[in-house]
Amino acid sequence: MLRLRRSAGYVAFEERYRRDLRRKEGDAVDDMEASNGEGDHAAEDGEMWKMSRGMDDTVEDAGRETIGIMPLSSRETLGSSHQACVAAISLDSAGSRFASGSMDHSMKLWDFGSMDRRLLSFREVEPLETFPVQLLRFSKTGGKILVGGGSPSVKVLDRDGIELYSCPEGDRYLHDMSQTKGHTAPLAGAEWHPTDPASFFTIAGDATVRIWNLEKDKAITKHSKLIKIRATRGQKVNPTAMLVDSSGSKIVVGCSDSSLRQYDTRSYSPRATGEVTEACSPGTEFSSLCASHDDTLYLGRSTDDCLRIWDARNLDQPLKCFQDLENVLGQIGAAFSPDGNMFATGTSVRKGSKQGASIVFFDRVRLEESGRVMI
Numbered sequence: 001m002l003r004l005r006r007s008a009g010y011v012a013f014e015e016r017y018r019r020d021l022r023r024k025e026g027d028a029v030d031d032m033e034a035s036n037g038e039g040d041h042a043a044e045d046g047e048m049w050k051m052s053r054g055m056d057d058t059v060e061d062a063g064r065e066t067i068g069i070m071p072l073s074s075r076e077t078l079g080s081s082h083q084a085c086v087a088a089i090s091l092d093s094a095g096s097r098f099a100s101g102s103m104d105h106s107m108k109l110w111d112f113g114s115m116d117r118r119l120l121s122f123r124e125v126e127p128l129e130t131f132p133v134q135l136l137r138f139s140k141t142g143g144k145i146l147v148g149g150g151s152p153s154v155k156v157l158d159r160d161g162i163e164l165y166s167c168p169e170g171d172r173y174l175h176d177m178s179q180t181k182g183h184t185a186p187l188a189g190a191e192w193h194p195t196d197p198a199s200f201f202t203i204a205g206d207a208t209v210r211i212w213n214l215e216k217d218k219a220i221t222k223h224s225k226l227i228k229i230r231a232t233r234g235q236k237v238n239p240t241a242m243l244v245d246s247s248g249s250k251i252v253v254g255c256s257d258s259s260l261r262q263y264d265t266r267s268y269s270p271r272a273t274g275e276v277t278e279a280c281s282p283g284t285e286f287s288s289l290c291a292s293h294d295d296t297l298y299l300g301r302s303t304d305d306c307l308r309i310w311d312a313r314n315l316d317q318p319l320k321c322f323q324d325l326e327n328v329l330g331q332i333g334a335a336f337s338p339d340g341n342m343f344a345t346g347t348s349v350r351k352g353s354k355q356g357a358s359i360v361f362f363d364r365v366r367l368e369e370s371g372r373v374m375i
Helices: 008-025 031-036 042-048
Strands: 049-051 058-061 066-068 084-090 097-102 106-110 124-125 133-138 144-149 153-158 163-166 189-190 198-206 208-213 225-228 241-243 250-255 260-263 274-276 286-291 297-302 306-311 321-323 334-336 342-346 360-361 369-374
Touching: 097 133, 097 144, 124 360, 133 189, 144 189, 189 241, 198 241, 225 321, 250 297, 250 306, 297 334, 297 342
Parallel strands: 084 133, 241 286
Antiparallel strands: 049 369, 058 066, 084 097, 097 106, 106 124, 133 144, 144 153, 153 163, 189 198, 198 208, 208 225, 241 250, 250 260, 260 274, 286 297, 297 306, 306 321, 334 342, 342 360, 360 369
């Protein structure tokens, strides 16, 4: 998940890291540099922040300099890295700890408060054993982490990487998915319930949405509710992305047939309460869905290299479609800023392309690009 602010834990870590680095190199720091907390990275970020509109390069924000419209004051390369592509990152609500998952089957935990200048993770585990870690979600309180990937099962870990729960896999030979205890195909998405800390949602390639409940000191034996995803004529449609509204009563699912389907989690009816048959280009699918904090806008990132934004009350036509945003592997996400005034997505790079990957920021009110950070 993209976070568009620096946490207090990161700020403290950043100051401690720079102080240790200056002590090691014996550099003298003048009073001006100590007072504004800005280093050489600010100038570098100013070069990398490519504004699409004629805005001042720097503005004052609460007593500290801001590059363009984003407080990009520092970038650091972490000391220990994964052996393969990083496929998932999740930051806890306090902004003091984050988890990273990789195609090398490993998950690493990082804590800004305990980091020294080596910038190492404090724990590495393989929660899914031989499966890659492609999905990570910290709970709202930061005490638990949902972990998923190429396996039909999803794990629940504590914030130190210890396994607490494991969802069972279903019997692949059963035709009726309602008779299975768990997913029978690889996981495609998972989200915590926004108001119930003991509940979460999952989607998978078995054309189902499942709702799970956690009970203290009890193993998970079966989902608590199942929703079968069906097209208009009744055939199965696999979900590829999902969003949950702030109350947890509504979910919107992006499907492999380029459609969007909306369901009421409180209803026992299997029918979708809303449906858009061609929400993205035919033959493409959604890689990410996201709702604004007030549930008025939806973002959809798709493999047709587009980012669409909808009014939640009318999904028939998007408010705007931003094009030419490369999404090569179908794993690019999108997110709203904490204050809801901006939203962002990433881009990937096709083979032979001379343009690098970037994070692209958009203004929510004007619905236009605000700038890019090259990666």
